[in-house]
Amino acid sequence: MPGPYGDSLSLEISALDREPVRIEVADVSLPGTEGVFTVLPGHAPMVATITIGVLTATLLSGIRHSFAVSGGLVHVIQNKVLVLTQTAEMDTEIDLDRAEAARQRAEQELNNAKGTADVAFAEVALKRAIIRIRARRGESAGA
Amino acid sequence: MNLQEIRRRISSVKNTQKITRAMKMVAASKLRRAQEAIRRTRPYAHNMGDLTTILASRAEPDKHPLLQPGSGGAAGLVVVTSDRGLCGGFNGNIINETMRIIHEEFAGTPVELIVVGRKGVDAFKRRNVTVCRTFPGLFDRFSVSSASSVVDDFVPRFTSGEFREVYCVYNEFKTALSQRVVLERLLPYPSLETAETPPVDYIFEPSEDQLLFQLLVNNIYVQMYRILHESAASEHSARMRSMDSATRNAGEIIGKLTLTYNKERQAEITREVTEVISAAEAVG
Numbered sequence: 001m002p003g004p005y006g007d008s009l010s011l012e013i014s015a016l017d018r019e020p021v022r023i024e025v026a027d028v029s030l031p032g033t034e035g036v037f038t039v040l041p042g043h044a045p046m047v048a049t050i051t052i053g054v055l056t057a058t059l060l061s062g063i064r065h066s067f068a069v070s071g072g073l074v075h076v077i078q079n080k081v082l083v084l085t086q087t088a089e090m091d092t093e094i095d096l097d098r099a100e101a102a103r104q105r106a107e108q109e110l111n112n113a114k115g116t117a118d119v120a121f122a123e124v125a126l127k128r129a130i131i132r133i134r135a136r137r138g139e140s141a142g143a
Numbered sequence: 144m145n146l147q148e149i150r151r152r153i154s155s156v157k158n159t160q161k162i163t164r165a166m167k168m169v170a171a172s173k174l175r176r177a178q179e180a181i182r183r184t185r186p187y188a189h190n191m192g193d194l195t196t197i198l199a200s201r202a203e204p205d206k207h208p209l210l211q212p213g214s215g216g217a218a219g220l221v222v223v224t225s226d227r228g229l230c231g232g233f234n235g236n237i238i239n240e241t242m243r244i245i246h247e248e249f250a251g252t253p254v255e256l257i258v259v260g261r262k263g264v265d266a267f268k269r270r271n272v273t274v275c276r277t278f279p280g281l282f283d284r285f286s287v288s289s290a291s292s293v294v295d296d297f298v299p300r301f302t303s304g305e306f307r308e309v310y311c312v313y314n315e316f317k318t319a320l321s322q323r324v325v326l327e328r329l330l331p332y333p334s335l336e337t338a339e340t341p342p343v344d345y346i347f348e349p350s351e352d353q354l355l356f357q358l359l360v361n362n363i364y365v366q367m368y369r370i371l372h373e374s375a376a377s378e379h380s381a382r383m384r385s386m387d388s389a390t391r392n393a394g395e396i397i398g399k400l401t402l403t404y405n406k407e408r409q410a411e412i413t414r415e416v417t418e419v420i421s422a423a424e425a426v427g
Contacts, residue, residue, distance in 0.1 A: 012190075014186050014187045014190045015183075015187065016183065016184060016187050016287075016365075016368075017183065018183055019182055019183055019186070020186045020187075032348060033348070033349070034348055034349070044344070044345075044346055045343045045344065045345045045346065046345060046346040046347070046348070047194070047198070047345055047346075047347055047348075047351075047354055048346075048347070048348035048354075049348065049349065049354065049357070073194065073354075073357075073358070075194050075197075077343065082190055082194075084187065084190055084191055084194065
């Protein structure tokens, strides 16, 4: 598996609502604003925006972990991947029942908000609720 | 002082001590939470600042209004104080430093103050210093939008040509035992003048300009959010220490008063005994 560029990435997920997550990973898939993309060791330096979505990383042990992220930026340089996002939740931390309840609440709110200025706000809330459920189920980063 | 008076003083000091001790406990628990918030906010703000600096240093200053001095003549100064008192020199230090900055650092330049916290608002009013905007009670319901309201005030003033630069003076949280008054430039965004490393060939998604704009703006909100957190944590630690020393001080006073009380009581007993004896002798 070791490629010409080394075989691991240092992933740091930095969010406002938690202490940074720092893990060594084999690859990481990110919900880019212009589509999902995967970063492997040896990736070219990059700065990109990411959107609300699921971030998936494969640990060196082969275990995959998903994070529900709320959009932000990613900076890739020299096998270091820094993800800056307002909120990040790891799959194991997400309570599926609560996430499901949040989704239903968000749907309700979206219905109530129809035709008002709150629609955009409610849509974001719903999207985030859906993403949390998908992250918990370990579904891929697909938008 | 007679005995009753001393007794009254002792119980009054004891009551004060109860209050200061309770305030110390409250401040300690608030400090713990504020410290946790700082541990989360700092790395994010630090990373965001670094990334902004990387992009800002690559760009020509004329790329974005936030990268070059404003056309205004005044310097904007955001002063972060607390809403509540009884926190030792916390607010005094900030106010004194602000006065020093106005008279030394910015001597000859008009300085417009943007004051966060009731204590600062009151202090500048007492000193007859005019302030251009106040944010009292910002820490009552502290959230991301608290920081936004401050940023949304000074950024338009900067871009509309009112300010040449914007600085912030605040208490930076060092440890539970110390804080430091710091002066930080917020605008124009300080980019590294010297490019000592060859520019990295980055892939940008979306374009470099769009990313730079987004970062420059978001970064100010994040830094302000961090600054307010730093100040809140410093405030709680200052209050905890000041209430701790007040509690100990009260303990000392109680000790002294108790000693006086006992001496006085002993003297009175002796006096009474002497009276009884001398009376008995006289009757003989």
